[in-house]
Amino acid sequence: MAERPGAPPGERLRDRLAAAGYTAGWAWLSRLPDALVARAFDAGADLAVRRDGAGVRRLRANLARLRPDVPPAELDDLVRRGMRSYARYWREAFTLPALDPAAVHAAMAPHVHGIEESLASVQAGRGVLYALPHAGNWDVAGVYLVRELARRGLDPAMTTVVQRLRPESLFRRFAAYRRTLGFEIVPADDARAAHRALTARLRSGGVVCLVADRDLSGTGPEVEFLGGPARLPSGPVRLAALTGAALHPVCPFFTGDAWGVEVAPEIAVGTEPSRAGVAEAVQELADAFGVLLARRPQDWHMLQPIGGTR
Known part of the structure; x- marks a missing residue:
């Protein structure tokens, strides 16, 4: 099992224990x-x-x-349901490899809303970039999307960027598993390689999915998100502008024993937006996320500061 050179013994032990736990799961x-x-x-x-x-x-x-209108008792219940939803995400991360992708697609199909506009763009040879928050189970949504693209005779693949996990052996296993689902995985720590892969996919008329409700770089524009200031990443907007892709906010969610996803209308970006134009498009993305998340707040798995705020 690979260890990080120079890492303190305590961190190496935690890495080994984490990898062992995932393997057992x-x-x-x-x-x-x-x-x-x-x-x-x-x-x-x-x-x-x-x-x-x-x-x-x-x-x-x-x-x-997200829900400033709820009284304390309802907020307590929402937090409990939110943590159960988050636990379900991780439970499915362990059990999804054993599920039949065709059965996953069939279970999710009745709960997919608003996707036709974006798939029409792919059918016409135009790339599509789906921007999503940390919600529901995006792996399952990806399984549905890949199979739906194939069902329509389109390129059944999509590209996404992922944070590198520790230890390296665990990251390789996650990446290999997602590749079997039809995902092209690009590590976030190689920015140049990620940019090349994303632009190539979009320019070829393919699909990219990016999580976009938290700006890890701290360089995104400040927007209003859920009634307060936040920084959200500008990458999805800039990629859409660079490649001419259609930018769609999406939100995966859980529904009973199945899954769903809601796809919002395209956000107009333009081919050469100014700095103000980029900020305006990111604000539209933040507004769309707010609407989508408020419909199923318990499925928003945000256990970190919103959009870089503290």
């Missing part, structure tokens, strides 16, 4: 009864809420900003 959870695994993950989520750690407190603050 992939090996065993899909073999256990679904109801048992779901109850176990729900219990873990409820325990986390009772302990009220930093992540839960941040989720509470973010949900209060």
Whole structure:
């Protein structure tokens, strides 16, 4: 198992334990009864809420900003459901490899809304960039998208950027798994390679998916997001402008035992937007995220500061 050269012994041990935990999860959870695994993950989520750690407190603050109208008791319940939704995401990360992609597509199809405009762009040879928040299960949404593209006789692949996990062996396993689903995976720490892969995919009329509700670089424009200031990444807007791709905000969500996704109308970007034009388009993206997330707030898995705010 690869370790990071020069990492303190404590960090190396945590890396090894994390990798061992993920390996055990992939090996065993899909073999256990679904109801048992779901109850176990729900219990873990409820325990986390009772302990009220930093992540839960941040989720509470973010949900209060998303839904400022709810009284404290309703906010408590929303936080509990939000943590259970987050636990479901991780539970499905372990069990999705054992699921039949055709069955996933069939279960999700009735709950996909607004996608026809974007698929018409792909059909016409134009690239499409889907920008999404940390919500629902984007891996499942990707499985649906890849199979739907293939069903329509289109290139059944999409490109996305992912943060590199530690240890390296764990990242390689995640990346390999997602590649089997039809995803082209580009590590975020190689900015030049990521830019080349994303622009190539979009210019060829393909599909790119990017998570865009948190600006890790700190260089995005400041916009109003959920009633307060935040920085959101400008990358999706700039890529759409550079390649002529259609930019669509999307939001995956859970529904019962199945999944869904809502695709919002295209955000007009233009081919050479000014700095103010980029900021305006990012503001439109923030507004769209606010509308989409407010419909199913419990599925927003944001346990970090919103958009770079503290």
